[in-house]
Amino acid sequence: MLLIKxxxxxxxxxxxxxxxxxxxxxxxxxxxIAGLLPxxxxxxxxxxxxxxxCAGVRGNGQxxxxxxxxxxxxxxxxxxxxCAAGGSSGSLTVFILESIWANPDVHLCSRxxxxxxxxxxxxxxxxxxxxxxxxxxGLFADAAAVAALLDGLQQxxxxxxxxxxxxxxxxxxxxxxxxxxxxxxNPEFIQLLLTSPDPVFHAxxxxxxxxxxxxxxxxxxxxxxxxxxxxxxxxAELIGVYGSFxxxxxxxxxxxxxxxxxxxxxxxxxxxxxxLSTLPGVGNRxxxxxxxxxxxxxxxxxxxxxxxxxxxxxxxxxxxxxxVTGVIxxxxxxxxxxxRDAWIAATPIPFEPDFSDIxxxxxxxxxxxxxxxxxxxxxxxxxxxxxxxxxxxxxWREVLASSPAEPGFAPGIPLPVGAISVGGWADPLxxxxxxxxxxxxxxxxxxxxxxGSFTKDVTxxxxxxxxxxxxxxxxxxxxxxxxxGLGNAxxxxxxxxxxxxxxxNRLFNDAYTSPLITDFFRFLxxxxxxxxxxxxxxxxxxxxxxxxxx
Numbered sequence: 001m002l003l004i005k006x007x008x009x010x011x012x013x014x015x016x017x018x019x020x021x022x023x024x025x026x027x028x029x030x031x032x033i034a035g036l037l038p039x040x041x042x043x044x045x046x047x048x049x050x051x052x053x054c055a056g057v058r059g060n061g062q063x064x065x066x067x068x069x070x071x072x073x074x075x076x077x078x079x080x081x082x083c084a085a086g087g088s089s090g091s092l093t094v095f096i097l098e099s100i101w102a103n104p105d106v107h108l109c110s111r112x113x114x115x116x117x118x119x120x121x122x123x124x125x126x127x128x129x130x131x132x133x134x135x136x137x138g139l140f141a142d143a144a145a146v147a148a149l150l151d152g153l154q155q156x157x158x159x160x161x162x163x164x165x166x167x168x169x170x171x172x173x174x175x176x177x178x179x180x181x182x183x184x185x186n187p188e189f190i191q192l193l194l195t196s197p198d199p200v201f202h203a204x205x206x207x208x209x210x211x212x213x214x215x216x217x218x219x220x221x222x223x224x225x226x227x228x229x230x231x232x233x234x235x236a237e238l239i240g241v242y243g244s245f246x247x248x249x250x251x252x253x254x255x256x257x258x259x260x261x262x263x264x265x266x267x268x269x270x271x272x273x274x275x276l277s278t279l280p281g282v283g284n285r286x287x288x289x290x291x292x293x294x295x296x297x298x299x300x301x302x303x304x305x306x307x308x309x310x311x312x313x314x315x316x317x318x319x320x321x322x323x324v325t326g327v328i329x330x331x332x333x334x335x336x337x338x339x340r341d342a343w344i345a346a347t348p349i350p351f352e353p354d355f356s357d358i359x360x361x362x363x364x365x366x367x368x369x370x371x372x373x374x375x376x377x378x379x380x381x382x383x384x385x386x387x388x389x390x391x392x393x394x395x396w397r398e399v400l401a402s403s404p405a406e407p408g409f410a411p412g413i414p415l416p417v418g419a420i421s422v423g424g425w426a427d428p429l430x431x432x433x434x435x436x437x438x439x440x441x442x443x444x445x446x447x448x449x450x451x452g453s454f455t456k457d458v459t460x461x462x463x464x465x466x467x468x469x470x471x472x473x474x475x476x477x478x479x480x481x482x483x484x485g486l487g488n489a490x491x492x493x494x495x496x497x498x499x500x501x502x503x504x505n506r507l508f509n510d511a512y513t514s515p516l517i518t519d520f521f522r523f524l525x526x527x528x529x530x531x532x533x534x535x536x537x538x539x540x541x542x543x544x545x546x547x548x549x550x
Contacts, residue, residue, distance in 0.1 A: 018107065055083070055438065055445055058447065062111060072129050073530065074123045077528060083434065095311075102249075104249045118266075125260045125269070128267065133291055149229065170203070186425075188228070215519060221339075221352070230405075231295070236397050239400050241299065241309070249309070267279050268287065324360065327421055328353055329357050329418060331357060342413070358464075359426075380484060382480065401413070407461070411422070445493050451473040497510065518535060
């Protein structure tokens with residue numbers, strides 16, 4: 001089996017389309033900002049891939065099913081997305097996108113014969129759509145654990161106990177509740193409560209911050225200091241199972257996946273997951289049932305036997321993709337460390353970083369990061385582009401344990417290169433760095449109504465001035481990073497993911513039928529006549545400032 005997979009991977013490499021390798025560069029901006037050299041690891045070169053379409057994927061928490069609706073429609077109508085950048089939940093989406101590309105059965109219709117492009121595109125789109133089918137499989141067990149914690153706090157009146165005459169009993173009840181909630185509860189939080197010089201302070205501060213965090217309210221700089229309730233390292237392990245399944249790594253049933261793709265990919269074109277899942281699949285199962293059986297089988301095999309995990313692959317091993325996170329650099333790293341130490345000691349001090357030390361960190365292939373770093377200042381002079389920080393080629397484990405760890409759910413996370421990750425909210429569109437890489441087209445996976453309060457509030461807590469906030473996020477100033485991103489995208493997919501009540505199918509369906517705002521010639525002629533395409537959609541938050549409605 002391993003030999004066959006190796007041969008198929010080699011055949012896949014031969015199918016990839018070539019692109020010129022980027023040239024080296026001098027010391028990176030990050031080296032100048034942080035005064036540290038990123039650690040380098042040797043990774044085998046991946047098959048070269050043509051930069052046809054890059055996607056900037058905007059983070060949106062549990063609404064990430066909208067990402068998959070957009071990407072599935074993009075692939076069906078225009079061909080594969082072969083380059084992407086995402087932060088927060090968008091980093092998870094980019095990880096899955098790369099994992100799908102890594103699966104040989106997406107590209108090979110028999111052992112050594114390549115699929116026609118139309119078949120390959122249908123197979124990629126089907127896999128993207130199927131992500132909606134695993135919504136109930138434990139993907140958001142972290143969210144379920146947080147919900148159970150908040151419910152338990154209310155039912156057992158633990159917060160009232162800690163605020164009353166017997167606070168120690170309230171802390172003990174909280175520790176018992178945490179231990180009952182499973183492996184995604186952070187053991188560091190429990191240990192902190194057991195050893196804290198003031199456990200009531202730590203318990204009250206973390207829980208009150210978490211209650212705000214679930215509502216995306218960030219109004220206190222201690223969001224960068226409080227120990228996380230969720231263990232994001234375990235979260236990364238969970239996501240690794242999904243990526244490994246889609247890549248057919250480890251104990252995968254490759255033959256079963258190939259049969260499912262042959263049976264369901266072409267008939268599923270133009271259909272949502274809810275629609276295609278009822279189509280005839282393999283044997284007497286529907287396409288949805290076939291997929292569910294394959295995924296359940298994989299999880300049982302993986303739990304029993306283990307095997308390769310995609311989170312130990314370097315970012316960009318199979319595609320030019322990038323994980324994104326906000327970073328604290330320079331002297332403000334020590335400012336954060338001092339404030340974090342004081343918080344651990346239950347003697348909190350103000351956390352007041354210098355905003356000039358706040359950057360937008362990108363993980364990815366070292367050469368591609370150098371290309372972006374060289375070209376970005378030549379093309380754009382906006383504030384967001386000036387804050388680009390290359391973080392080197394980390395493993396996906398590091399990215400998925402830090403980029404989704406947003407303020408309100410996790411403190412800053414020290415990275416091996418010396419910076420502090422503060423979550424993937426930074427630079428929501430990711431279009432301008434991707435444009436600097438030189439693709440044929442760049443799309444933005446966006447939502448209506450602009451940047452949103454969460455990103456602005458986090459940036460403000462990092463000591464950004466009103467002028468800096470405007471330079472980053474204004475939807476009325478054509479010079480802002482956000483407006484430049486919209487204006488420089490070849491197309492902007494404008495979804496309404498905030499209006500779908502968090503339902504996976506509604507999120508996917510809304511995105512799958514959302515407008516593509518574009519005047520890019522190639523996008524004006526979708527292969528299957530998708531109607532919601534053109535330059536005349538005017539939607540707040542999805543048009544650049546010069547065209548935004550007032």
